[in-house]
Amino acid sequence: MGAEAVTSSQGTVDRKKDEQRGKNLSVGSIIDRVSWLANLIASVLILMVALAVCYESGKRYFFNAPTEWVMSLSMLAFTWFPFLSAAYGIKTNRHIACDVFISRAAPRTRALLGVATDLTALLYILGLGVYGYKEFLDAYGLGAMSSGTLRYPLWIVRVIFPIGMLLCLLQMLRKIGLRITTLYDGRLEKNAGAARSAKLMLALYLVNLAVAVWVLSVNMPVGIMVMTLTILLWGVPIAFGLGAVGVFGLLFFHGSISGLYTIPIVAEKTVSHFVLLAIPLFSLGGVILGKSGLGERIYDLSAKWLAWLPGGLGVATCITGGILAAMIGSSTAVTAIVTLVAMKPLLDRGYSKTMVIGTVTGTSLGLIIPPSIGFIVYGFLTDTSVGALFMAGFIPGAMLVAMFSVYVIVTCIITGKYEKMHFSWPQRLRSLKSSFLILLGPIFVLGSIYSGLATPTEAGAILVIYSLFCAIVYKQMTVKDFVDCLMESSAISTMILMIMIGALTMANVVTLLQVPSNLAELIVSAELSTFSLIVILIVFYMILGMFLDGGSITVLTVPVLAPMLSSLGIDTVVFGVVLMMLIETALLTPPVGLNLFTVQGIVDEPLITIIKSTLPFVAILLFATVLCLVFPKLSLWLPSLLMNY
Amino acid sequence: AAAETIKLTFATTLSPKSTIEVAAKRYADIIGEKTDGRIKITHYGGGSLFNAKDLIPALAKNQVNMAVHHVAMVGRRSSVLEFIASFGAQGCWSSFDHYYRFIDQPEVRAIADAEFDKYFNAKLLGMLAYGTSMFASGDKAIKTVEDFKGWKARSSGTAQAALYKALGAVGVEMSAKELYTALQRGTIQGCSTGTSRVRRARLYEVAPYVTIDPTVPFMTFWLVINKDVWNKLSSEDQTLLMEQARAIEAWTREYAAKERQEDIDFIGSKAKIVYDMTSEEKQKLVAVARPAMMAFSKKQLGDKYQLLWDLLDKAK
Ligand code: NA
Ligand code: NA
Numbered sequence: 002m003g004a005e006a007v008t009s010s011q012g013t014v015d016r017k018k019d020e021q022r023g024k025n026l027s028v029g030s031i032i033d034r035v036s037w038l039a040n041l042i043a044s045v046l047i048l049m050v051a052l053a054v055c056y057e058s059g060k061r062y063f064f065n066a067p068t069e070w071v072m073s074l075s076m077l078a079f080t081w082f083p084f085l086s087a088a089y090g091i092k093t094n095r096h097i098a099c100d101v102f103i104s105r106a107a108p109r110t111r112a113l114l115g116v117a118t119d120l121t122a123l124l125y126i127l128g129l130g131v132y133g134y135k136e137f138l139d140a141y142g143l144g145a146m147s148s149g150t151l152r153y154p155l156w157i158v159r160v161i162f163p164i165g166m167l168l169c170l171l172q173m174l175r176k177i178g179l180r181i182t183t184l185y186d187g188r189l190e191k192n193a194g195a196a197r198s199a200k201l202m203l204a205l206y207l208v209n210l211a212v213a214v215w216v217l218s219v220n221m222p223v224g225i226m227v228m229t230l231t232i233l234l235w236g237v238p239i240a241f242g243l244g245a246v247g248v249f250g251l252l253f254f255h256g257s258i259s260g261l262y263t264i265p266i267v268a269e270k271t272v273s274h275f276v277l278l279a280i281p282l283f284s285l286g287g288v289i290l291g292k293s294g295l296g297e298r299i300y301d302l303s304a305k306w307l308a309w310l311p312g313g314l315g316v317a318t319c320i321t322g323g324i325l326a327a328m329i330g331s332s333t334a335v336t337a338i339v340t341l342v343a344m345k346p347l348l349d350r351g352y353s354k355t356m357v358i359g360t361v362t363g364t365s366l367g368l369i370i371p372p373s374i375g376f377i378v379y380g381f382l383t384d385t386s387v388g389a390l391f392m393a394g395f396i397p398g399a400m401l402v403a404m405f406s407v408y409v410i411v412t413c414i415i416t417g418k419y420e421k422m423h424f425s426w427p428q429r430l431r432s433l434k435s436s437f438l439i440l441l442g443p444i445f446v447l448g449s450i451y452s453g454l455a456t457p458t459e460a461g462a463i464l465v466i467y468s469l470f471c472a473i474v475y476k477q478m479t480v481k482d483f484v485d486c487l488m489e490s491s492a493i494s495t496m497i498l499m500i501m502i503g504a505l506t507m508a509n510v511v512t513l514l515q516v517p518s519n520l521a522e523l524i525v526s527a528e529l530s531t532f533s534l535i536v537i538l539i540v541f542y543m544i545l546g547m548f549l550d551g552g553s554i555t556v557l558t559v560p561v562l563a564p565m566l567s568s569l570g571i572d573t574v575v576f577g578v579v580l581m582m583l584i585e586t587a588l589l590t591p592p593v594g595l596n597l598f599t600v601q602g603i604v605d606e607p608l609i610t611i612i613k614s615t616l617p618f619v620a621i622l623l624f625a626t627v628l629c630l631v632f633p634k635l636s637l638w639l640p641s642l643l644m645n646y
Numbered sequence: 647a648a649a650e651t652i653k654l655t656f657a658t659t660l661s662p663k664s665t666i667e668v669a670a671k672r673y674a675d676i677i678g679e680k681t682d683g684r685i686k687i688t689h690y691g692g693g694s695l696f697n698a699k700d701l702i703p704a705l706a707k708n709q710v711n712m713a714v715h716h717v718a719m720v721g722r723r724s725s726v727l728e729f730i731a732s733f734g735a736q737g738c739w740s741s742f743d744h745y746y747r748f749i750d751q752p753e754v755r756a757i758a759d760a761e762f763d764k765y766f767n768a769k770l771l772g773m774l775a776y777g778t779s780m781f782a783s784g785d786k787a788i789k790t791v792e793d794f795k796g797w798k799a800r801s802s803g804t805a806q807a808a809l810y811k812a813l814g815a816v817g818v819e820m821s822a823k824e825l826y827t828a829l830q831r832g833t834i835q836g837c838s839t840g841t842s843r844v845r846r847a848r849l850y851e852v853a854p855y856v857t858i859d860p861t862v863p864f865m866t867f868w869l870v871i872n873k874d875v876w877n878k879l880s881s882e883d884q885t886l887l888m889e890q891a892r893a894i895e896a897w898t899r900e901y902a903a904k905e906r907q908e909d910i911d912f913i914g915s916k917a918k919i920v921y922d923m924t925s926e927e928k929q930k931l932v933a934v935a936r937p938a939m940m941a942f943s944k945k946q947l948g949d950k951y952q953l954l955w956d957l958l959d960k961a962k
Contacts, residue, residue: 136703143765148699148722255709262707270700384693512695513655515688564694 029178032171033092039168040089041484044491046078047281054282054462058455072275073151080158080272082281083498084165086491088172095492096238096499099548101592103236110199112180117206118237119177125244125264125503126169133162133265158273162265206235217253222514225250229507239553240496244503250510267506271498275458276387279377281494282461283330288490289468290328290442294477296338298436299324304346305432308422312413314350315360316406318343322364323402327443328464330374331493332367332551332588336596339364340603350420354606355614356412362589362600362611363618364405368551368581370398371447372464375551375584377457378501379577382559387457388450392643393574393636394581395447397629401582404621412617438474442467451643497552504556511561521565534569535630539583539623546587550595554584575629578636582626589615589622652685652883654875656712657701659693664842665902666714666774666867667691673869673894680886687712706767708872714774715766715868718803724761725946728805729954730754730866734943736809737861737935740928740962742778745863746899748961749773757950762870769876772869772891775898778906779862780913782844782853783836784829787919789857791930800825800837805942809861812938813931829853838862841909854918858910860928861935864902869894 057071090096098118103111137159139145145155213231217224228249232242244264251260271277303317303324310316318339325335340361347357368375371391380387413419446464449455455463472478478486511517529537545554559580566576588596590612597611604611629635658670674687696704698716702723705713721728728734732745739745748754755770762768781788781799788794794813801807801817810817818834822843828834829852837849838859844850869891876884914920923931944951 145723259708263704263709266696266700266703266707266709270697273699509695512690515690517694564692 029175032175036088036092036168036172037488040086040488040491043082043085043495044285044487046082046085047285047491047494048465048487050075050078050278051282051285051462051465054459055466058459058463062454070151073147073153075278076273076275077147077153077158079278079281080269081161082491083272083495083502084161085168086495087165087499088168089488090492090495090499091169091172091176091238093492095496096240097496097550098236098238098242099233099593100236101548102234106202107195107198109184109195110202112183113199113203114206114235115180116177117203118235118242119173119180121210121232121237121245122241123170123173124248125241125506126166126173128248128261129244129264129268130163130166130170132261133159133166133268136262136265136269137163158269159265162268209235214249217249221250221253222511222516224253225507225510225514225516233548239549240499240503242503243500243507243553243557247503247506247510250507250513254510254513263509264506267509268502271502271505274381276377276381276456277498277501279372279387279458279461280330280374280497281491282458282465283372283374283377284494285486285490286461286464286468287329287331287334288486288493289465289472289478289483290439291334291338292478292482292486293468293472293475295328295436295439295442295471296321296325296342298432298439300339300342300346302432302436302440304422305424305429308424310410311421312352312409312419313421314343314347315352315356315409315413315419318347318360319364319402319405319409322366322405323370323398324440324443326366326370326398327447328372329367330372330377332365332375332585333595333599335367336362336365337599337603340600344604350422351418352413352420353416353418354610356409356416356418357614358600358604358606358611359614359616359618360405360409362596362615363621364402365585365588365596366398366401368585369394369401369578371395371450372457372460373581374497375555375581376577378497378552378555379559379580381501382556383563383573383577385573385577389574389640390577391447391450391457392640393578395639397578397582397625397635400628400635401622401625404625405618408617408621438471442471500552501556504553505560508556508560517561517564520561521568524565525568531570535627538579539626542580542583542587543590546583546590546594548593549587550593551584551588554587555580571630572633572637574640575633575636579626579629582622582629586619586622586626589619651683652879654685654687654711654871655690655695656687657690657695657704657710658714659696659698659701659716660691660714660867661846662692664777665898665905666776668901669774669894669898670714670869672897673890676890676894677887680890681883685883685886702766705870705872708874710872711875712771712869712871713768715768715870717776717865717867720766720868721803721805724765725943726950726954727758727761727868729943729947729950730758731868732863732865733803734805734946735939735958736805737812737931738939738958739861739863740932742863742903744961748958749866751957751961753953754957757954758868762868763873766870767873768870769873770868770870771887772895773866774869774895775864775902776867777840777842777902778864779838779859780841780844780910781836781838781857781859782829782849783855783857784832784853785835785855787855787857787921788836789921789923790927791934798835800828800834800839805939806838808938808942809935812934825849826852841906841913845909845912850913850917854916855921856913856917856919857921857923860923861931864899 053071054075057068060068103114137156140155140159146152147155209231213224213228216227225246228246232246233239248261251263252258254260300317300321303320304314307313307317321343322335322339325338329335343361344357371394373394376390376394377387380390445467446460449463450457450460566573588594591597597608600611601608656670656674658667660666670691671689674689677685677687695710698719701713701715702719704710717731717733721731721733725734730749732739759770762770794815797815798818799815800820801810807817820828825837825839826847826849829849836853850856910920940955947954
């Protein structure tokens with residue numbers, strides 16, 4: 002405990018020092034400013050795309066006159082987006098890493114290991130940059146054109162690979178430089194023991210990496226697995242780490258450095274998918290709504306109408322979570338808002354701390370209730386209609402809200418730890434009036450998808466415009482807040498997109514090695530019962546969920562599992578819903594559980610208290626997962642009713 | 647001494663069990679058998695390795711050694727190959743056999759081979775038969791050339807747009823995946839799309855008036871190998887790969903025809919009408935289409951324009 006306190010205070014000192022140094026060091030601060038500016042440009046591009054896409058859907062719907070330029074230019078902006086903003090992610094440490102083990106090490110060890118893991122990440126950054134540059138030259142020389150109605154030279158797309166990776170390279174070198182100066186500036190423990198253990202850990206990492214390379218040369222599939230574990234568990238940022246595994250795999254499989262051409266091909270494939278444009282759009286809309294006070298209003302509304310029930314405020318919290326999830330595409334964002342708005346009123350009304358923490362943490366259904374960034378990624382990976390997935394998530398999501406609510410009511414009746422409240426009808430109607438505008442949000446967004454007026458991507462654009470409208474009407478946002486929203490949401494989306502590109506590079510090698518088809522044959526030939534299959538799946542995802550975030554889990558496992566779903570007798574859409582439930586569960590399980598960390602960051606309770614409080618909700622989620630696997634109709638009924646899925 | 651084993655990777659991008667996927671697997675197996683496993687081709691089917699679009703640069707850069715390239719993706723880069731694949735001369739084929747006679751001419755093969763060499767860093771092995779199209783319509787059957795006038799239908803690609811314009815139909819660009827919903831809501835009246843898609847996507851439910859499309863014959867998908875890999879093979883191996891590619895080509899023609907007939911029979915049991923145009927109307931359609939397609943291809947084909955149209959006429 003004491004050691005951790007030292008660590009964290011040292012961390013703060015580090016950061017302050019770094020900031021100062023950033024101001025003094027001219028080259029470094031220029032790099033920082035360029036990254037900041039590039040990220041701002043990236044997010045403004047997305048904002049403009051949102052406006053253009055809305056204009057396009059309106060023009061098509063009302064005047065039956067689609068434009069030729071909107072789709073093409075939006076796609077161009079989107080291909081530039083993650084590469085412009087990736088370096089800012091490095092600067093602000095947004096690229097998540099699996100650092101459960103590393104974070105426990107002493108500062109000197111962390112700094113030294115950080116240099117090594119950053120250099121590992123650079124392997125991939127260089128691979129994408131250099132071979133992206135070659136692809137750019139190729140397109141330029143051949144005069145290759147893009148596809149689509151409005152065609153432009155392909156080199157305009159590819160030129161962003163070397164530019165973006167150059168920015169990442171500079172930012173990474175700056176980070177490494179800062180780590181090295183930290184090592185030598187004498188603030189760290191000076192004793193010989195600390196220095197020795199730092200060097201020992203570094204040697205361990207290098208030996209581990211060497212062993213992984215050796216295994217790769219003996220047996221590639223096993224080697225890929227060993228290398229993935231090595232690189233992730235030693236704390237290389239996931240996006241670049243998976244890419245680095247891909248680099249090693251491609252080199253070994255093709256037996257030549259020209260195997261790295263796959264990296265820019267995969268990157269281009271990923272960012273030229275229209276449906277993925279929905280990720281930055283939903284993310285921007287969600288961040289703006291969160292900052293314009295929607296959480297408070299929705300909570301006020303549900304509380305006024307439900308507080309008369311036993312455990313009514315708890316139920317109101319569950320409902321608030323559900324309504325927010327119907328506008329926000331990520332789970333962690335919903336959890337953060339619910340915790341901020343519902344925590345205090347619940348504690349004030351005598352609800353037990355366990356119940357309160359459990360409810361605010363557990364009611365995160367952002368990925369199951371549409372819109373969902375998870376479904377967008379899954380739909381892209383499995384070539385499934387994102388619209389169908391969105392519809393499929395609705396009933397299971399509503400079912401979970403109901404199950405959570407029943408649990409809250411029953412527990413509150415048993416423990417008696419709650420306080421009923423009564424509000425008059427004028428009060429209720431006033432709360433309805435004040436949140437009416439926000440309630441229209443899900444109706445607009447989901448309605449436009451369900452009625453077929455808009456594709457999920459266009460719905461994302463509608464959400465952005467709608468959130469801007471709410472922000473203006475409720476007057477809760479300053480210009481600075483707005484810029485923060487832009488910067489934050491683009492950093493979040495880029496992190497997801499970069500993880501996808503890295504993981505897909507690795508997935509290319511895994512496919513070359515025929516791992517999915519061999520695995521499927523193995524499982525099918527083992528003739529497991531449906532029940533044992535379900536158990537294996539759940540255990541498998543629970544284990545992954547202990548160490549990885551939802552996005553990484555999806556991109557790592559779906560390309561391997563999706564091809565075998567049909568032989569296992571599981572529908573692709575149903576599996577998508579089940580996967581989102583398992584990921585929501587993973588977000589609630591230690592040691593890596595983003596939602597746990599989010600709540601801990603707000604309530605300042607020990608992690609163990611939060612984990613214990615959340616357990617009943619984890620159990621309900623797992624129960625619902627089994628229900629969805631056993632009764633596919635729960636997911637499939639709505640898509641089959643509305644869109645002939 | 648025993649010759650060295652050659653390992654090749656081979657990617658395709660169509661739906662499992664379709665003619666091309668079955669043919670690709672078969673080709674890989676036959677080559678393995680004929681060489682007693684000396685040449686081992688690993689087939690990655692169904693777009694598991696690259697999708698249709700990425701496969702073009704991936705093969706050119708030898709990230710995969712062999713591929714079946716998609717008619718539309720190839721057509722985008724080479725108008726000559728779009729023409730040879732039948733798509734750039736829509737409505738100009740008097741029968742399926744006319745098209746096969748056209749592509750079986752050595753001159754046509756030589757032109758296609760040179761295009762793959764120039765733009766795709768690839769050697770052409772074979773021209774696989776994919777399948778045919780039909781017109782599916784929601785509110786009326788297309789029986790005569792007159793019926794196309796004002797018909798609002800999904801078109802795909804610039805060549806088809808030119809044909810629609812000549813027929814007086816209104817072409818709307820949209821993704822094939824949106825067809826069902828668009829037909830259901832009346833966004834479009836109909837579409838020209840693959841016979842197997844009409845069946846598998848149950849388009850006959852929302853577009854029950856089906857006309858067998860005489861304008862698009864069995865389109866060609868391209869069986870190719872990376873040029874550097876090809877050049878490293880011994881001449882015996884090259885001959886074997888080439889001969890077996892021609893054999894599999896013949897096999898796809900039979901298999902695709904059988905599959906097409908099954909699809910048409912199935913659709914016939916579900917749709918309101920499966921109409922086959924009279925030969926008189928078919929000739930009328932060619933008469934309207936031909937000048938339009940010639941005008942369309944004039945700029946695109948450049949110096950190959952006259953040669954290709956002559957070869958098309960020679961095959962009649
Ligand atoms: Na959501
Ligand atoms: Na977890």
